[in-house]
Amino acid sequence: MINWKYCIIGAALVVVLGIVLGMVDYGSFIGMFIPGVIVGYLVNDGYKNGAKNGIITGLIGGFILGILIFITIDFNLPPFPNVIYYIFVFALFAAATSAILDAVGGILGSIIRDKI
Structure with missing residues (x-):
């Protein structure tokens, strides 16, 4: 079952x-991994539920993080057409990367909780 309260907190932590x-x-990868563990x-x-919640956390937080990072990069670039397309693709790539890292972190966090 997806616990949305922790997913939203985790997505904010990812950002x-x-x-x-x-x-x-490699700090951004660590910043994507730690909220999955939490x-x-x-x-x-x-x-299993740790991984599911980690994936949801990574998708939401990674998408927002991808948009924010690309916007800060875009201020230094000259204007070019189809900028919305590039922002969307970069955000999807960041969301997929963050979802994978947070799923692994969610599994690790649930194993830590079981062992303690």
């Missing part, structure tokens, strides 16, 4: 940590 930790090498730990319903 915030992705932007803040994006300043260091959501998997909080769900406390087994590793």
Whole structure:
């Protein structure tokens, strides 16, 4: 079962940590992974539900993060046609990457919750 409260909290964490930790090498990947662990730990319903909630968290947060990152990059580029298309593709790529990382993090978080 999807716990939307934790998914929204996790998506907000993906956006915030992705932007803040994006300043260091591979920091945005760590910023996408940590909220998955937190959501998997909080769900406390087994590793399958931890992965499901992690995927939802990653899709929502990664899409928003992709839009924000591309907009900040786009300010430095000259104007070009079809900018909405490029924003959408970049956001989908960020959402897919974040969903994979958060699913693994959700599994890891639920395993940590079971062992403690």
